[in-house]
Amino acid sequence: MTALEPETLRVLTTGDGSPTLQRVDTGWTYRSDRGALRESAHVFVAGADLRGRAHVRVLELGFGVGTNFAALVVAARAGGIDSLDVHAVERSPVPSALLPVFDAQAHALAVAAAAHGHAAAHGVSLTLHPGEFEAHAPQGVFDAVWLDPFGPDAEPESWSVDVAKVVARALAPGGRAVTYSAAGWVRRNLAAAGLFVATVPGPIEGKREFTIAAHTPERLGSVKVRNAPR
Numbered sequence: 001m002t003a004l005e006p007e008t009l010r011v012l013t014t015g016d017g018s019p020t021l022q023r024v025d026t027g028w029t030y031r032s033d034r035g036a037l038r039e040s041a042h043v044f045v046a047g048a049d050l051r052g053r054a055h056v057r058v059l060e061l062g063f064g065v066g067t068n069f070a071a072l073v074v075a076a077r078a079g080g081i082d083s084l085d086v087h088a089v090e091r092s093p094v095p096s097a098l099l100p101v102f103d104a105q106a107h108a109l110a111v112a113a114a115a116h117g118h119a120a121a122h123g124v125s126l127t128l129h130p131g132e133f134e135a136h137a138p139q140g141v142f143d144a145v146w147l148d149p150f151g152p153d154a155e156p157e158s159w160s161v162d163v164a165k166v167v168a169r170a171l172a173p174g175g176r177a178v179t180y181s182a183a184g185w186v187r188r189n190l191a192a193a194g195l196f197v198a199t200v201p202g203p204i205e206g207k208r209e210f211t212i213a214a215h216t217p218e219r220l221g222s223v224k225v226r227n228a229p230r
Helices: 036-048 067-079 104-116 161-170 184-192
Strands: 009-013 019-023 055-061 083-090 118-121 124-130 142-147 171-179 196-201 209-214
Touching (some): 036 067, 036 142, 036 209, 055 067, 055 161, 067 083, 067 104, 104 118, 104 124, 142 161, 161 171, 161 184, 184 196, 184 209
Parallel strands (some): 055 083, 083 124
Antiparallel strands (some): 009 019
């Protein structure tokens, strides 16, 4: 694990007014500069299709600056989810002082978890696990698994078949895996791990499509399966 230094990051205001961070050395942004919070809400929260669940468990591979976590906390508060249990794996933690504020409750939990590894309040629990994605041993199964490292070209090792196997192992039988990438080889790796894979439309002013996956084609809804286990 390599913690990032504050001087390696700068703040960007994205197209929907929400902030994200950018790596100074590579130019990589943690969320879309066209709308950080909008992308998280559309891709990871809506894409996971958590409707009707009172108690939700999520595993995120790539916590980043906590945008997806914040979008989930906001959605849970608005949508009748009683409890959230979120586990996130991060190999290069962002300093807690630089974590952007998207939501006061989510931000307080993210800062506390960054300091202590775990934080919980008001029905929301967040546990941060340092380390590599492919080495992570999931604790039980999850209603949603989010694969959210930097892009496949930037970090190909984060999108390997071994990582896809962690995704499949962690995903509950009725759950959904979600990633913003729609690259063909990423989809094929998820299928090689035993999942049915489809692409769906991305957010307004964002990526044209993103990827969802599940243990059964029925859990993908009415969309066409693009990659299937062999």
